[in-house]
Amino acid sequence: MNATNGTVTGNEMINGINVTALRGTLDAVRCNTNIGQTKWSVATDWLGGTASRTRVAGCDINGQWIERPFEFVSDEPHQLCGTNTQPNPQEYLLGALNACMTVGYVAGASLMGVELESLRIESEGNIDLRGFLGLSKTIPAGYDEIRYTVHIKGNGTPEQMRKIHEMVIATSPNRFNLSQPIKLSANLVVEDGR
Numbered sequence: 001m002n003a004t005n006g007t008v009t010g011n012e013m014i015n016g017i018n019v020t021a022l023r024g025t026l027d028a029v030r031c032n033t034n035i036g037q038t039k040w041s042v043a044t045d046w047l048g049g050t051a052s053r054t055r056v057a058g059c060d061i062n063g064q065w066i067e068r069p070f071e072f073v074s075d076e077p078h079q080l081c082g083t084n085t086q087p088n089p090q091e092y093l094l095g096a097l098n099a100c101m102t103v104g105y106v107a108g109a110s111l112m113g114v115e116l117e118s119l120r121i122e123s124e125g126n127i128d129l130r131g132f133l134g135l136s137k138t139i140p141a142g143y144d145e146i147r148y149t150v151h152i153k154g155n156g157t158p159e160q161m162r163k164i165h166e167m168v169i170a171t172s173p174n175r176f177n178l179s180q181p182i183k184l185s186a187n188l189v190v191e192d193g194r
Contacts, residue, residue, distance in 0.1 A: 017110040035062045050082040051075040093178075094123040097146070100174035105152060108164040114156035123148040146178060 011020045029036035039060040044052050056070040074089050076082025087095070098121040109116050125146040131139035152161055169175065 014110040014113065015106045015116050017107060019110050019113075022107060022111065037062060047073070049075075050080065051086065090125075090127065094125070094146070097174045097178055098123055098148070101148075101150070101168050101172045104168035104172045105150070105164055108167045109152075109154060109156065109160075112156065112160055112164065114154050114160055114164070116152065116154040118151070118153045120151040121148055122151075 011018060013019070037060075041059070042054050042056050044054040046052050051073060052075075053071055053073050056068050058065055058067045058069075060066070072092070073086045074092060075084065075086035076088045077084045080088070082088070101121055102119060105119055106116065123146055125143040127142060128136075128139045130136040131141040150165065152164075154161075156164070
């Protein structure tokens, strides 16, 4: 591997990524856009109070169902009527942003032949509870801004690290999702509770 010119040969593993396989995926999607079609979904059930359990059954990549039997529980702090036993939805949202960008930094570094020593992303945002609690029509219910700082260390040059950073800004799905207006289509099913 050569971090200076970004070349990788063979089935080389860099940062835990099989770079040959990653390049193969890039080439396959470049040649056939259908291969790059994905669908992600979750189902969330109320557990009582402010707690909920979200289940992942799987995802669809290129028309192929991939089983992913995972779940996570969400709750709120005591101050928001929760039990303070699980992360809340905002913490999961920020964590999902960081985790998505982390994949981008690691993949980008690996493609450039840069070995990372450490990577940490710190994110934060402010929410005025008057919007969330419906006490003001002029205060947003969510974030006006999310601020994040990326700490990255490896054998890459400052220019390579800057290119990786710019690539993540341009291609991270969750960064895109939080930085752009996205159409949300809601459907309500009222079940007979009598």
